């Protein structure tokens with residue numbers, strides 16, 4: 584579904600991604616790991632056209648998108664749940680959900696989102712800025728789903744959440760996976776990453792230093808490439 588080859592991305596003169604290649608198969612979850620500052624968010628932003636790459640190709644459903652703007656990438660079928668959630672604080676929950684929605688026959692609609700996240704229905708008229716971190720994460724996921732993406736990019740969805748909320752978010756992502764949604768997940772929470780991944784990539788200084796099936800992502804790999812164990 585998504586195939587990235589040899590991506591080079593810069594911020595001004597700073598060369599951040601050095602030839603990143605990765606892919607997401609239809610209906611599967613690829614997880615992108617790496618310590619802080621290694622280029623995970625930059626990879627997602629490059630895919631979304633927010634920080635366009637200088638070199639490389641990004642193919643989504645057979646079409647090259649590396650030169651498209653963000654709204655075109657969204658129309659090409661990619662949704663983003665951004666790091667830090669990026670909720671519109673001065674819009675209500677319902678407005679947050681509908682502002683970027685793109686209805687599709689038999690796709691996600693407001694009722695389906697409220698079935699999946701009953702808490703958002705209860706808080707429909709609350710301002711986005713007044714929600715808890717967990718509620719904002721639900722809202723951010725719901726907002727992205729309402730663009731009816733074929734592929735969902737999630738940037739550290741567990742960041743800053745309580746253990747209880749991390750489990751909730753994990754359940755939601757599992758359910759989306761069971762429903763067949765393709766996802767590229769950036770995560771620092773190794774337990775969450777391990778339980779959701781079909782395929783794992785590890786980034787180090789803008790280069791993929793490990794890739795493999797989730798079974799190959801064992802403690803040796805974690806210790807060697809992440810200097811962490813789960």
Ligand SMILES: Nc1ncnc2c1ncn2[C@@H]1O[C@H](COP(=O)(O)OP(=O)(O)OP(=O)(O)O)[C@@H](O)[C@H]1O
Nearest residue numbers: 594597599617618619620621622623624625626666
């Ligand atoms: N807007 C920017 N301008 C200049 N440099 C940036 C900018 N955003 C990120 N960087 C730099 O690019 C590198 C990669 O950052 P990136 O946010 O992609 O890392 P990350 O792996 O997602 O880490 P984190 O988990 O901390 O978000 C870092 O060295 C960072 O300082």
